[in-house]
Amino acid sequence: MQPFEALRNWRRREERSSTAQGYPPYQHLEHHFNAAEIVKDIILGLSDGLTVPFALAAGLSSLGNSKLVIYGGVAELVSGSISMGLGGYLAARSELDHYDTERAREALEVQEVPADEEQEIIDIMAPYGLDQVTVQPIIEKLRSNPDKFVDFMMRFELNLEAPNPRRSMISGLTIGLSYLFGGLIPLLPYFFLNNAYNALYISIGVTLTTLLVFGYIKSILVSPKTAFKGAIQTLIIGAVAAGASFGIVKALPSGES
Numbered sequence: 001m002q003p004f005e006a007l008r009n010w011r012r013r014e015e016r017s018s019t020a021q022g023y024p025p026y027q028h029l030e031h032h033f034n035a036a037e038i039v040k041d042i043i044l045g046l047s048d049g050l051t052v053p054f055a056l057a058a059g060l061s062s063l064g065n066s067k068l069v070i071y072g073g074v075a076e077l078v079s080g081s082i083s084m085g086l087g088g089y090l091a092a093r094s095e096l097d098h099y100d101t102e103r104a105r106e107a108l109e110v111q112e113v114p115a116d117e118e119q120e121i122i123d124i125m126a127p128y129g130l131d132q133v134t135v136q137p138i139i140e141k142l143r144s145n146p147d148k149f150v151d152f153m154m155r156f157e158l159n160l161e162a163p164n165p166r167r168s169m170i171s172g173l174t175i176g177l178s179y180l181f182g183g184l185i186p187l188l189p190y191f192f193l194n195n196a197y198n199a200l201y202i203s204i205g206v207t208l209t210t211l212l213v214f215g216y217i218k219s220i221l222v223s224p225k226t227a228f229k230g231a232i233q234t235l236i237i238g239a240v241a242a243g244a245s246f247g248i249v250k251a252l253p254s255g256e257s
Contacts, residue, residue, distance in 0.1 A: 041174040049182025051238045054207045057186050059245035061200040066190045073187040085176025092168040107150045124156050211238040
C-alpha cells in the first residue's frame, strides 16, 4: 500500500470513529511557526550582545582592573544597543519603503499595460502546468479588482509580502534590548569581584555556557538536524573573538615605566 493511500485510509477511519462517538469530524490542522521575524531579531541582538561585550571585557581584563572593565563594558553596551536598535529600525523601515515603491510601480503597470501584466500571470503559472485556458478565469477575476491584481503580482511576480507597518519599531526595540540583555551576561562577574582575572574566569565559563545553549536553541529553530553543530560553531566564534581581543590588549604596551 502506498504511503498516501495509507494516510487517506487512516483519516477515513478517524472520521468514522469520531462521528460514531458523537465528536466533530476529524479536521486537518497545520502548525506553522509564525514569529520568524521576531526570533530573527532576537538571535541577531543576542548573538552580537554575547560576543562583542564578552570580547571587550576579556580584552580589558588583561589590564587587571574590574572597574575599568565595568566602565568600558557598560559604555559599549549602551552605545551598542542603541546602534543595533537603530540599525534594525532602519533596515525594517527600508524594507517597508522598498515594498511601497514596488507596489506603486506595479499598480501603475496594471493600470497602463494590463495586457502585459496578464501575460505575466500566464508565464508565472506555466511552470506549474497551468495553461492560458486554465488561468483565464483567474485573470478575469483579478481584472475586476485592481487592488487584488496588484497584490497578486507583488506576491507571485516579485515575491514580496507587505511588511507589518509596526515592524520597524518592534524590530529596533527587539534587537536593542536583546543586545543589552546578552551583553550583561559576560559583565556580571565584574560587578561582584574586584580581581579582574578571577572575574574573567567566571565570565568565560558563564558566557561560553550561554553561547553553547544559545547556539543550540538558535539552531533548533533554524535547522534541528544541525543543532549540535550550530551550538559548537557559536561557542567557537565567541571564544575566538574573546581570545583575540584579550591577546591584542595584552600585547599592547601598558604605559608603565
